Amino acid sequence: MPMPPIEPRFDSIEQVTERLRSAGYLTDRSIATVVYVADHLGKPLLVEGPAGVGKTELAKTLAAALGFELIRLQCYEGVDETKTLYEWNYKKQLLRIQASEGRSSWDELSDDIFSEPFLLERPVLKAIRSVRPTVLLIDEVDKLDLEAEALLLEVLSDWQVTIPEMGTVSAARMPFVVLTSNNSRELSEALKRRCLYLYLDYPDAERERAIVLERVPGIERGLAERIVEIVRSIRGIELKKAPSIAETLDWARTLVHLQVRDLDPETISATLSVLVKFQTDLDRAADHLKLSGTRP
Template identity: 50%
Template sequence: MTTISAQPTSVDATLDLLAKHGYLAERSLATVVFLSLRMGRPLFLEGEAGVGKTEIAKVLSAALGRKLIRLQCYEGLDIASAVYEWNSAAQMIAIRLAEAAGDTDREQLSSDIFAEKYLIKRPLLQALEPDVAGPPVLLIDEIDRADEAFEAYLLEILSDFQVTIPELGTVKAPAPPIVIVTSNRTREIHDALKRRCLYHWVDYPSAERELAIVKSRIPGISAKLSQQVVGFVQALRNRDFYKNPGVAETIDWATALTELDARSLTPQVVDDTIGALLKYQDDIGRMQDDTLQKMLKEAAGDQ
């Protein structure tokens, strides 16, 4: 059973709440999360993939006992997939049944088939519905992947928390949902959308914080291996790779190494498991012997 929790009353309480559910946030991030909750404003999180933007929504949902409603954006996303559509098959059956019963009142029939029972509610409309646990957490993930036309459609929802359905009228949330919008910045998002949100850039964590995250997520990892893993990843991010690993990849790699009972990083261990850290062959191909040896030295603290 989900436990409903009160919203945090301070930045420190927000830090504690996130940490209690496994998210070790920078104070600046906890501050903007706290303000978003207090002010009822959407939170726009931008940053590289894998730095923990999506995780914020998941953690808030778990910590506050709210339903998580996720809208994963993609090119070509439209209102029918994101907001609502009419159940045309059910409507057609209703029309056929009415005709068979001799009901010829077209105006009444039109009103009947556009009733709410024929409405298929997609994530954005679901997020506006009342919930006994409180307004849900609405995650609009990777908005930069959606088309600009859909981005413009979001403006009404993010400013007034309502959706206009021509056949039914305006559906307005009794209380604003907690909205998290994320972007990997594959394209720029229009100012009109950003103005409706509080903004924060989520950066890669410092070595100290990333080490704390790894130890928190993988309690059984040895101190030596965790330090080497974080040192290696931090050194890798300082090089010009096509796609630097995020925190998610660091955790995956550390988990894989732990599953293999690795005690320390060696060239062979790195070569065998690098696919958990780097996801592009060109980047993996750049891990030649000399580069790998230098990075292992940096990970060990030998410059």
């Protein structure tokens, strides 16, 4: 069966930027360009980068900006085809077998129990079968083992799934696929070749400040600038977990809630745990900022 047709959703790179912004995601031209090209080539978008820089949020915002259904596969160790593609509703099948005992031949019964009413769709199959436009988010793909990654690659290459009892299911329309990775392991070259690649790092100071001003109602520009300055300074030291954009926003919302207008050392010390989540990181950040009072 031929591949489903490519249906571009964006007319220009500028439209990508504008529509993402209207949905609350501030991007730059390099990100918008890769999204635009992935859209027009019909290729999955592989987004790598540190935790908390907006990889998952990009997929969610794409779905919101386009008005598409978001279908999400959350990856973890041990995920197999029953969590990725489909499985059979064994309890329902057993009840059907018990109800038909002595009244139907096995051939009749097997045709019945391995049919649509007994099929449990999982995210990838659901996206392929959907007649509605969808964004398929395959989140933290680096947590899959190699076997599961190979299975996923096969589906993304052919846009079809073979169910032995029902035949081959081919995509009627191509979903917009976004895969995210925290780079905890190296993904296969085959998967990377299949995708367009985007690396999301922490934003520069100007963009992070703009994100804070956009996402934190009521914050003053001066406070936003000081927050970003401190966060970027902390990211420059060796930590177990550097503050993400999400934690920058949490800290900004905390300070607005506390009606803070100026960040003095006492306030920074009292709220630093919103930014960093390990005691050793708290100690290092406090030393770096020349604070006291963060140690128990």
